Amino acid sequence: MKKILVIEGGGRPRGNTAKLVDAFVRGAEEAKHQVERISLIKTEIKGCLGCNACRYGKPCVIKDAFNDIAPKIKEADLVVFASPLYFWTISSRIKAFIERFYCIAEEDPNPPQGRYERYPVKDSALLMTAADNLFWTFEQAVSYYRFAIVNYIGFNDKGMVLAKGCGSTNGIPEIDKTDYLRQAYEFGRSVYSD
Ligand SMILES: Cc1cc2nc3c(=O)[nH]c(=O)nc-3n(C[C@H](O)[C@H](O)[C@H](O)COP(=O)(O)O)c2cc1C
Numbered sequence: 001m002k003k004i005l006v007i008e009g010g011g012r013p014r015g016n017t018a019k020l021v022d023a024f025v026r027g028a029e030e031a032k033h034q035v036e037r038i039s040l041i042k043t044e045i046k047g048c049l050g051c052n053a054c055r056y057g058k059p060c061v062i063k064d065a066f067n068d069i070a071p072k073i074k075e076a077d078l079v080v081f082a083s084p085l086y087f088w089t090i091s092s093r094i095k096a097f098i099e100r101f102y103c104i105a106e107e108d109p110n111p112p113q114g115r116y117e118r119y120p121v122k123d124s125a126l127l128m129t130a131a132d133n134l135f136w137t138f139e140q141a142v143s144y145y146r147f148a149i150v151n152y153i154g155f156n157d158k159g160m161v162l163a164k165g166c167g168s169t170n171g172i173p174e175i176d177k178t179d180y181l182r183q184a185y186e187f188g189r190s191v192y193s194d
Helices: 016-030 066-075 092-104 139-152 180-190
Strands: 003-008 034-039 078-084 123-129 156-163
Touching (some): 016 034, 016 078, 016 156, 016 180, 034 066, 066 092, 078 139, 123 180, 156 180
Parallel strands (some): 003 034, 003 078, 078 123, 123 156
């Protein structure tokens, strides 16, 4: 049994992204993992101010829910980032959430090249939906995930489900017409099966 924390970075309440997360969670719970979902629509997290007051080990000066979520990140085995594609990248809500990792960093006297501090080491995964269905649809989102979350923060990537061609927000969610819900379910079920 693993602890899985799903951070939902927006989208419509019954939209493509929520459905993709539902499918992942169903699979993960069937595999007996303990899953908690946090919606950044319901729980608003502000971006970092860069004041540096938090360096190192002191609490963040922004008094919002991130301070309650920080212990959940530290306890989780896997952090799943879920987002609709907005202007070719992750939603601003996920970005603001990631910026606040600044206040959970610990001093690292001997960091690897390109990293300046130490973060809790977790597994991570990316779940995304988009309207377009182009070969470069998720290029910037995946680039951000790989560079910021995996290479910089140091999380171990467990995989991604990148659901393209799910219909625009002008119309009803169309993810049910694709194979991605099955893929997300299978991913949730098998994420720790190896
Ligand atoms: C503000 C905004 C920006 C969007 N930008 C893109 C985009 O750059 N590329 C794309 O393929 N879809 C874009 N979309 C469409 C959504 O990513 C797509 O419809 C997604 O599945 C919506 O998720 P939801 O159903 O969970 O709300 C955008 C939608 C909105 C509202």
